[in-house]
Amino acid sequence: MADQPTATERFIQGILPENPVYRQLLGLCPTLAVTNGMKPALTMAAAVAFVLICANIVTSLIRNLLKPHLRIVIFTLTIATFVTIADRFLAAYLYQMSKTLGPYIPLIIVNCLIICRCEVCASKQSVFTAASDGVGQALGFGLALLSIAAVREILGTGMFFGYRVLPSVWPDWVIMMLPPGAFLTLGLLLGAVNWIEIRRSRQSGGS
Amino acid sequence: MVTNESIIPPEPGGYQNNYLIQAWLVLLLAMVFGISLAGVQQKLGPMIEANKVNETLEKVPEVILGVKNAERLAKKGEALIITPRPIKIETAGQKKVYPVFEARYSDLSLAGWVTKASGRGYADKIELLLGFNPDATHLTGLFILEQKETPGLGNKIIEKKWRDQFVKKSTDRRLRVVKGGAKTPNDIDAITGATISSRSVVAIINKSAAELRERLALLAVTDKKDK
Amino acid sequence: MINPMTKKPNKNKVEQGTNEEAPAIHVAPSPHISDSVFTTRKMMVDVLIALLPLVFMSIYIFEFYAVKQLVICLASCLGAEALFVKIRHKSFTLTDFSAVVTAIILALSLPGTAPWYVGVIASVVAISIGKIIFGGLGMNIFNPAMVGRAFVMISFASVMGAAAYTDAGAVVDAITQATPMDAFKQTGVTGSISHLFWGLTNGSLGETSAIAALIGGLYLCIRRTASWEIPAGIFTAVFLIAGAADVSGAFSGHLVLHHLFGGALLFGAFFIATDPVTSPLTSKGKFIFGIGTGLFIMLFRLFSGYPEGVMFAVLLMNAVTPLINRWTIPRPLGEV
Numbered sequence: 001m002a003d004q005p006t007a008t009e010r011f012i013q014g015i016l017p018e019n020p021v022y023r024q025l026l027g028l029c030p031t032l033a034v035t036n037g038m039k040p041a042l043t044m045a046a047a048v049a050f051v052l053i054c055a056n057i058v059t060s061l062i063r064n065l066l067k068p069h070l071r072i073v074i075f076t077l078t079i080a081t082f083v084t085i086a087d088r089f090l091a092a093y094l095y096q097m098s099k100t101l102g103p104y105i106p107l108i109i110v111n112c113l114i115i116c117r118c119e120v121c122a123s124k125q126s127v128f129t130a131a132s133d134g135v136g137q138a139l140g141f142g143l144a145l146l147s148i149a150a151v152r153e154i155l156g157t158g159m160f161f162g163y164r165v166l167p168s169v170w171p172d173w174v175i176m177m178l179p180p181g182a183f184l185t186l187g188l189l190l191g192a193v194n195w196i197e198i199r200r201s202r203q204s205g206g207s
Numbered sequence: 208m209v210t211n212e213s214i215i216p217p218e219p220g221g222y223q224n225n226y227l228i229q230a231w232l233v234l235l236l237a238m239v240f241g242i243s244l245a246g247v248q249q250k251l252g253p254m255i256e257a258n259k260v261n262e263t264l265e266k267v268p269e270v271i272l273g274v275k276n277a278e279r280l281a282k283k284g285e286a287l288i289i290t291p292r293p294i295k296i297e298t299a300g301q302k303k304v305y306p307v308f309e310a311r312y313s314d315l316s317l318a319g320w321v322t323k324a325s326g327r328g329y330a331d332k333i334e335l336l337l338g339f340n341p342d343a344t345h346l347t348g349l350f351i352l353e354q355k356e357t358p359g360l361g362n363k364i365i366e367k368k369w370r371d372q373f374v375k376k377s378t379d380r381r382l383r384v385v386k387g388g389a390k391t392p393n394d395i396d397a398i399t400g401a402t403i404s405s406r407s408v409v410a411i412i413n414k415s416a417a418e419l420r421e422r423l424a425l426l427a428v429t430d431k432k433d434k
Numbered sequence: 435m436i437n438p439m440t441k442k443p444n445k446n447k448v449e450q451g452t453n454e455e456a457p458a459i460h461v462a463p464s465p466h467i468s469d470s471v472f473t474t475r476k477m478m479v480d481v482l483i484a485l486l487p488l489v490f491m492s493i494y495i496f497e498f499y500a501v502k503q504l505v506i507c508l509a510s511c512l513g514a515e516a517l518f519v520k521i522r523h524k525s526f527t528l529t530d531f532s533a534v535v536t537a538i539i540l541a542l543s544l545p546g547t548a549p550w551y552v553g554v555i556a557s558v559v560a561i562s563i564g565k566i567i568f569g570g571l572g573m574n575i576f577n578p579a580m581v582g583r584a585f586v587m588i589s590f591a592s593v594m595g596a597a598a599y600t601d602a603g604a605v606v607d608a609i610t611q612a613t614p615m616d617a618f619k620q621t622g623v624t625g626s627i628s629h630l631f632w633g634l635t636n637g638s639l640g641e642t643s644a645i646a647a648l649i650g651g652l653y654l655c656i657r658r659t660a661s662w663e664i665p666a667g668i669f670t671a672v673f674l675i676a677g678a679a680d681v682s683g684a685f686s687g688h689l690v691l692h693h694l695f696g697g698a699l700l701f702g703a704f705f706i707a708t709d710p711v712t713s714p715l716t717s718k719g720k721f722i723f724g725i726g727t728g729l730f731i732m733l734f735r736l737f738s739g740y741p742e743g744v745m746f747a748v749l750l751m752n753a754v755t756p757l758i759n760r761w762t763i764p765r766p767l768g769e770v
């Protein structure tokens with residue numbers, strides 16, 4: 001246990017150095033599907049944050065009782081429970097948003113980001129560490145979703161969070177609102193992140 | 208259990224090999240989670256159902272009276288009395304139920320009918336609300352409840368300007384989609400670059416208007432006789 | 435950096451033996467396609483010469499509209515090429531004329547009525563996402579000009595769709611009529627074949643004149659810059675399918691000619707589908723590629739919402755080119 005990262009390290013790693021989308025390439029289904037606007041992206045990020053943090057805490061609480069060959073079943077069970085709660089909650093309080101997101105909220109169950117964090121961190125470390133890992137990873141995931149959504153919504157509609165930011169003569173790039181726009185934006189941003197990473201490591205290596 | 212143990216020689220750790228005992232945590236968690244989910248459903252279920260119904264009911268005055276008149280009515284503190292009157296239609300052996308809503312003014316005179324209808328669009332299902340006057344001789348309004356048409360093109364079917372073309376259209380002749388401006392009273396101007404989406408909406412309307420027109424008119428006649 | 439100007443820069447390293455780490459004596463099995471004499475630049479100049487009739491015709495028919503699109507696309511393609519090459523710290527590749535060819539093909543595939551930003555965005559996308567991102571000329575999977583056009587076609591459907599080609603108030607005669615392909619899609623009327631042949635119709639700038647495309651295309655095929663197998667495959671498929679449709683419908687033999695001369699078919703068959711980088715290597719593969727492109731074109735023209743399908747057909751067949759290569763490149767004896 002001694003060489004496991006501490007709670008603070010887990011928290012910081014989740015945001016950028018081990019960003020779920022840009023560094024681990026996990027959770028790409030919602031990343032591509034719901035990022036055509038800031039509002040759905042934010043809702044999705046919040047739902048994933050809720051499920052991730054809760055699942056991490058519960059898994060960490062029962063980590064000493066886990067049997068190796070039954071752990072995945074338990075992870076899935078836990079995740080599914082919290083996803084159902086999030087889904088029902090959205091349908092009750094944010095009905096229009098829940099209709100917009102459609103099947104993608106229930107699909108959080110199969111978001112490999114969450115099962116990965118349960119496996120890597122929560123099933124091995126204390127509740128506090130697991131919780132801060134969950135918060136860090138959720139922030140990183142939200143950051144990635146919102147960055148893609150910002151590009152797509154601004155180019156695709158000239159708006160940001162539903163408010164017009166570009167002049168109305170802006171020709172909407174409809175492709176950015178469609179699935180190809182998601183792939184293009186993700187690929188280009190991924191390239192940008194890698195480019196920054198390479199430059200940083202070169203600079204630190206050179207000095 | 209006894210027979211099992213006599214066949215399989217007990218291994219070190221004995222009872223741990225029993226599946227049920229091994230899975231105690233899974234079973235316990237499933238139970239706890241199940242109960243808590245039941246609680247959540249108990250609490251939120253009615254709200255979700257109400258959301259679904261409200262979505263339709265909220266739009267009924269607008270579809271029958273138009274946005275301005277509906278607002279005027281709401282300002283006076285009056286509301287339409289809306290009651291569900293599902294109508295069963297049998298065409299070519301196929302049974303179909305239209306979720307029709309009947310709307311009355313506060314003096315109980317008939318204000319009109321609204322039905323939910325759906326059909327295939329360009330991308331996915333289109334679901335809409337269609338309003339009729341009491342005798343069902345013409346349309347009073349259209350509202351798109353659900354659509355996933357192409358952003359910037361097909362999804363212009365939700366725009367008020369396009370939907371307003373359908374107001375006061377007669378129900379006894381089929382509507383026709385034309386490009387570059389409506390010429391005859393039963394023409395609907397297509398959205399530029401989205402002829403298929405425009406046609407889909409018109410097809411849904413033509414079908415439900417043709418199927419419901421006579422039934423609704425009949426209901427209106429019996430309604431008058433009752434008075 | 436190895437010289438990127440060979441006809442087929444090491445797309446298939448093993449077959450061509452241009453690999454730098456290759457052993458000193460490298461015996462490559464046939465076909466030996468890499469030909470250092472036949473440089474990219476020579477090819478591109480050939481393509482430019484072949485494009486001249488089309489450029490003249492488009493300026494003759496669409497006047498100012500054609501000049502505007504050509505200037506916009508040339509400026510933005512060259513600008514984008516210079517910019518992205520600089521970002522990648524590669525030597526300046528403008529002199530191989532590939533960006534010029536992309537620009538002209540792109541401009542000729544746009545409607546004259548399209549606003550200025552369409553040309554600019556299409557050019558930048560063509561060069562960046564279509565070409566540079568894959569590693570530059572020779573590495574790209576899809577035809578750059580068509581990537582750019584697809585991007586703006588989907589983005590700005592309201593100014594790129596069939597209806598947008600027509601502008602009743604335009605001073606140029608051609609633009610006041612519906613395009614022949616759209617007219618056929620909407621009303622089932624085939625255009626006047628002689629108009630289609632000479633090009634006195636509306637459409638994308640370079641696609642209207644069948645005769646100009648034929649002259650340029652034949653020049654390319656005779657010079658062996660374009661492989662004749664690809665247009666041959668396309669014509670075979672279109673001829674068969676349009677012929678079958680003709681027999682079943684009542685078009686009195688017009689349909690085949692309408693589909694052969696109408697729309698971007700000839701332009702696409704000679705200038706777009708024959709791009710050596712994105713089409714198969716062997717002549718058998720090229721014929722299969724042509725047949726597939728022709729099938730898709732007719733599929734789109736007859737059954738989709740679009741009146742024209744050359745762009746999507748070429749892009750789809752580009753995607754299966756590596757597969758066709760795998761099937762058709764002969765394996766040396768004894769290799770498993």
